[in-house]
Amino acid sequence: MRKMSIRVVAGAVFLGASAALAAAQPASEVRIVLPEQPANLEPCGTIITNVGQILSQNVVEPLTVIDPTSGQPQPRLATEWSQVDPNTWHLKLRDSVKFHDGTDLNAEAVVFSIERMTGGKVTCSNIAKFGDAKLTVTAVDDRTVEIKSDKPQPILPTLLSVVMVVSPKTPADKAVNDPIGTGPYKLTTFSPQTVVLEAFDGYWGEDPDITKATYVWRSESSIRAAMVETGEADLTPSIAIQDANNPQTDFAYLNSETTAIRIDTDFAPLNDVRIRKALNLAIDWEGLAQLFGDDVKRASQMVVPGINGHNSEFEPWAYDPEQAKALIAEARAAGVPVDTEIELIGRNGIYPNGAEAMEAMMAMWQEAGLNVKLTMLDVADWLRYLQKPFPEGRGPNLLQMMHDNNKGDAAFTVPIFYHSNGSYSTLHDPALDQEVDAAMAATGEDRTAKFKALFAKVRNDVVADIPMFHMIGYTRVGPRLDWKPDITTNSEIPLANIALKD
Amino acid sequence: MLSYLGRRSFHSLVSVLGLLTLVFFLTRLTGDPSALYLPLDSSIEARTAFARLNGLDQPIYWQFLQYLKDLLDLDFGQSLRQNRSAMEVALEAFPQTLKLAFVAMTLSTLLAVLVGSLAAARPGSRFDRIASIVSLGGASAPDFWIAIVGILIFAVGFELLPTSGTGGFAYWVMPVFVLMLRPFGLLVQVVRGTMLSALASPYIRTAHAKGMARRKIIFGHALRNSLLPVITVAGDLATGLINGAVVVETIFGWPGIGKLMIDSIIQRDFAVVQSTILVTAIAIFVLNIAIDLLYAALDPRIRY
Numbered sequence: 001m002r003k004m005s006i007r008v009v010a011g012a013v014f015l016g017a018s019a020a021l022a023a024a025q026p027a028s029e030v031r032i033v034l035p036e037q038p039a040n041l042e043p044c045g046t047i048i049t050n051v052g053q054i055l056s057q058n059v060v061e062p063l064t065v066i067d068p069t070s071g072q073p074q075p076r077l078a079t080e081w082s083q084v085d086p087n088t089w090h091l092k093l094r095d096s097v098k099f100h101d102g103t104d105l106n107a108e109a110v111v112f113s114i115e116r117m118t119g120g121k122v123t124c125s126n127i128a129k130f131g132d133a134k135l136t137v138t139a140v141d142d143r144t145v146e147i148k149s150d151k152p153q154p155i156l157p158t159l160l161s162v163v164m165v166v167s168p169k170t171p172a173d174k175a176v177n178d179p180i181g182t183g184p185y186k187l188t189t190f191s192p193q194t195v196v197l198e199a200f201d202g203y204w205g206e207d208p209d210i211t212k213a214t215y216v217w218r219s220e221s222s223i224r225a226a227m228v229e230t231g232e233a234d235l236t237p238s239i240a241i242q243d244a245n246n247p248q249t250d251f252a253y254l255n256s257e258t259t260a261i262r263i264d265t266d267f268a269p270l271n272d273v274r275i276r277k278a279l280n281l282a283i284d285w286e287g288l289a290q291l292f293g294d295d296v297k298r299a300s301q302m303v304v305p306g307i308n309g310h311n312s313e314f315e316p317w318a319y320d321p322e323q324a325k326a327l328i329a330e331a332r333a334a335g336v337p338v339d340t341e342i343e344l345i346g347r348n349g350i351y352p353n354g355a356e357a358m359e360a361m362m363a364m365w366q367e368a369g370l371n372v373k374l375t376m377l378d379v380a381d382w383l384r385y386l387q388k389p390f391p392e393g394r395g396p397n398l399l400q401m402m403h404d405n406n407k408g409d410a411a412f413t414v415p416i417f418y419h420s421n422g423s424y425s426t427l428h429d430p431a432l433d434q435e436v437d438a439a440m441a442a443t444g445e446d447r448t449a450k451f452k453a454l455f456a457k458v459r460n461d462v463v464a465d466i467p468m469f470h471m472i473g474y475t476r477v478g479p480r481l482d483w484k485p486d487i488t489t490n491s492e493i494p495l496a497n498i499a500l501k502d
Numbered sequence: 503m504l505s506y507l508g509r510r511s512f513h514s515l516v517s518v519l520g521l522l523t524l525v526f527f528l529t530r531l532t533g534d535p536s537a538l539y540l541p542l543d544s545s546i547e548a549r550t551a552f553a554r555l556n557g558l559d560q561p562i563y564w565q566f567l568q569y570l571k572d573l574l575d576l577d578f579g580q581s582l583r584q585n586r587s588a589m590e591v592a593l594e595a596f597p598q599t600l601k602l603a604f605v606a607m608t609l610s611t612l613l614a615v616l617v618g619s620l621a622a623a624r625p626g627s628r629f630d631r632i633a634s635i636v637s638l639g640g641a642s643a644p645d646f647w648i649a650i651v652g653i654l655i656f657a658v659g660f661e662l663l664p665t666s667g668t669g670g671f672a673y674w675v676m677p678v679f680v681l682m683l684r685p686f687g688l689l690v691q692v693v694r695g696t697m698l699s700a701l702a703s704p705y706i707r708t709a710h711a712k713g714m715a716r717r718k719i720i721f722g723h724a725l726r727n728s729l730l731p732v733i734t735v736a737g738d739l740a741t742g743l744i745n746g747a748v749v750v751e752t753i754f755g756w757p758g759i760g761k762l763m764i765d766s767i768i769q770r771d772f773a774v775v776q777s778t779i780l781v782t783a784i785a786i787f788v789l790n791i792a793i794d795l796l797y798a799a800l801d802p803r804i805r806y
Binding site: 176217219 | 537539540541544545547548551552555556583586594595653657658661664665667668752753755757765
């Protein structure tokens with residue numbers, strides 16, 4: 001009898017728990033599970049993945065948005081723009097837009113938002129996209145803003161996609177966790193367990209299907225996938241390849257990240273172009289791709305297709321071990337010290353299977369006849385090799401890296417990697433510098449052509465790096481939602497773009 | 503007793519100050535936070551401004567003096583990651599860990615005492631053998647594996663429990679079970695060993711000869727005399743849990759202090775690292791004093 005009672009109680013407890021779990025949330029509410037807790041919700045940090053995926057285009061809106069297909073800026077809070085002279089732009093603002101606190105959007109609010117970004121009193125990640133440009137912003141009239149820069153800004157409308165406009169009542173001298181923007185959702189809860197956004201009645205655009213979004217976070221990919229599978233969550237933007245096993249719910253997408261090896265051209269034998277070509281030719285790229293899944297795309301350059309300046313007219317380097325060996329022999333005969341030890345510097349955890357990829361590449365280069373030794377570093381040590389000033393006493397080295405450009409233009413890649421002043425660059429080529437400067441100052445089709453030419457030159461003549469793969473992300477989307485990820489998913493998930501099935 | 507508490511508290515205070523000093527300098531050895539907080543392509547000016555804004559441009563001895571001065575004002579600094587008071591962040595996470603640790607330790611200790619005592623009462627019996635196998639398995643099973651398998655079976659397979667998160671009773675079942683396993687396994691072994699020794703003592707034989715009830719002999723006499731080593735081991739295990747059950751917190755999305763501490767170390771959020779260590783250190787000192795007092799309560803020979 002007693003055993004019977006225990007079973008009945010245990011059964012009741014589990015049934016109760018199951019019933020509570022099965023209680024469905026209202027149809028228009030969604031639950032999104034992210035890989036990481038957002039450290040903060042400062043709108044000046046929306047280029048940080050876990051901040052941007054919650055805030056960008058949901059709570060705060062930028063002046064422009066980048067079209068994920070064409071890479072061109074499209075209107076958002078700014079409806080039109082014109083370049084008055086190379087250093088000056090005028091923006092026209094959208095009418096009838098209100099902040100969540102009831103304040104009207106006007107030119108003064110935009111001036112406030114940009115000055116808050118550039119003022120130096122708030123740690124602002126987004127401002128990094130402007131480099132060292134000094135901006136002066138003034139309100140021409142209630143709906144017109146003038147932005148002057150100390151240097152020409154031909155892609156200012158593209159850069160404005162990281163300018164999140166906030167209410168003038170936002171503190172200008174400290175970071176906030178309760179952003180007030182103009183987006184279709186307002187922030188209602190931010191706790192250690194959850195972030196909740198609810199639809200904003202006064203939004204200027206169309207009412208979205210989703211009325212409420214709850215964000216939670218779990219660092220284990222298998223748990224995130226399980227949460228969508230069991231209906232505890234409706235969407236998770238990032239799962240590991242081994243968890244993406246359901247074709248009905250799991251979508252692969254090109255995620256704007258490109259993996260590569262930077263070649264330090266300051267030292268022999270890496271200062272010889274034959275060796276740099278041999279490094280590219282000695283890798284069995286098909287074999288290496290198996291580490292990253294079937295959907296991964298071989299890279300020929302450091303930006304993905306769709307970014308202005310991407311050149312699709314040339315192919316990635318092919319695997320040709322015989323030619324690699326021949327080039328090394330030719331260099332040796334010409335007196336290049338090809339036996340010098342080359343340090344391959346990897347970064348722990350840079351991307352899944354990153355260490356295995358470095359070990360495989362080292363073995364292939366050794367097979368080709370180069371003396372390559374692998375050193376794996378943690379992020380802080382690795383950063384010393386990535387950015388100038390580089391560590392004193394370093395020798396010939398190859399650096400594992402991953403570059404993310406989802407901002408629509410090669411300007412966020414080329415000067416950093418290939419200009420003598422670029423913070424990651426080991427090149428010192430005045431002629432190349434002039435070409436980079438010219439591309440950066442150009443506009444329209446001329447700009448696109450100049451960047452394409454630069455990528456071709458860097459690949460064929462300079463051979464500055466070893467592009468590896470354009471990376472693939474995997475997203476699990478529950479059966480209630482009609483939504484697919486794209487190149488912007490790593491930086492934002494606009495809830496207004498998510499439709500409900502039935 | 504009061505003088506003992508005073509002495510112990512003073513020693514604890516000195517230890518905490520020493521610990522905080524060590525942590526302050528060790529965290530600074532991990533490197534410059536601006537490398538992690540600013541985008542890779544940030545300018546040198548931006549990095550300099552970040553360091554100035556957060557007081558990281560000052561010499562390290564000056565930063566330490568400033569930290570001590572702020573401590574006297576009960577100002578524990580600002581979290582670089584979360585834009586708010588570091589102590590607020592630590593105190594928000596700590597109760598979550600404490601609740602989980604309390605429930606898991608209480609249940610595992612009670613269960614282990616019961617199972618260990620019964621196993622020792624009939625050494626070599628089927629119950630004893632099963633208890634030994636289960637407790638050894640519990641003590642040696644990797645908790646992350648148990649947690650993942652538990653989720654696959656009970657959340658994904660049978661849909662009886664939630665995969666993770668916090669909330670009502672259902673959300674506690676798997677985290678508590680996973681957290682209980684190791685302490686339960688170890689404590690069963692300890693209880694069984696000390697009980698076997700106690701049950702072989704002359705005073706137990708005397709009790710049997712007097713015709714005392716078996717249950718009273720086991721739980722009233724032998725167990726009481728066996729508890730001191732159990733308390734020592736349980737205290738040690740509890741200390742580990744108070745420091746944070748990182749694996750359980752990570753897998754089940756439990757917002758406790760262990761995961762916070764690890765995240766803060768990785769992200770070089772110095773003020774939060776210092777605050778979490780201060781909070782857990784104080785809790786561990788309080789726990790140790792409580793254990794000392796429990797010794798005295800259980801063993802009349804111990805007096806402070």
